[in-house]
Amino acid sequence: MGFGETFKALSDPVRREILTLLKESPLTAGEIGKHFNLTGATMSYHLSTLKKADLIAERREKNFIYYELRVSVLEEVMLWLSDLKGESKNDKTT
């Protein structure tokens, strides 16, 4: 909660790429890791960062942990950005 956490999560290229991968379909931590030249521990760190920011959700199944994209926070961020752009479109004050 809080835009700081969200923007910080989005500010790393690895994490943005993870989100892009998850856009297609949920993947396990291992499958996500294959796309990067990083250790499992590092991947785990990035996944937990994204999870803390509520940008992904996890689902445990068998031996695996599936991660999937969560879009609700993206919407909140878009609202924040939209508000910053402000009065440009629905200008009620003019």
Place this chain on the structure above:
Amino acid sequence: MGFGETFKALSDPVRREILTLLKESPLTAGEIGKHFNLTGATMSYHLSTLKKADLIAERREKNFIYYELRVSVLEEVMLWLSDLKGESKNDKTT
């Protein structure tokens, strides 16, 4: 150019607050600085970070430098986020 730079710029609370201030109207570096408990040098660093990310523009006038919000990059970011949310609204593939 590049979302990394933009999200990184947006990930700092001081810089988000600067953008919120500039939403109302352009301000000089000094006026912006008054809102924070930071040295001028630090403010300058944040302003240059925002400028590199193209989130603000500067205009020199008399002894002052006015900074103002630039919204075009915000729109690009919103498009990126919107794309990530993806196929939810205009779902042509289903």
Place this chain on the structure above:
DNA sequence: AATCTATTTAGAAAATTTTCTAAATAGATT
């Protein structure tokens, strides 16, 4: 031209983030 005023640049210290290796956990398979 000397000085003042607003702001930036340089360089260093402190704080935070990213990465790694090694070990731990925990469920699945034998």
Place this chain on the structure above:
DNA sequence: AATCTATTTAGAAAATTTTCTAAATAGATT
């Protein structure tokens, strides 16, 4: 129950970011 497989946690090193002080720049005023 022993072992294997997928993933995380702990702790340290390296990289990056944020902040500061001191000095520099550059236009405005005297």
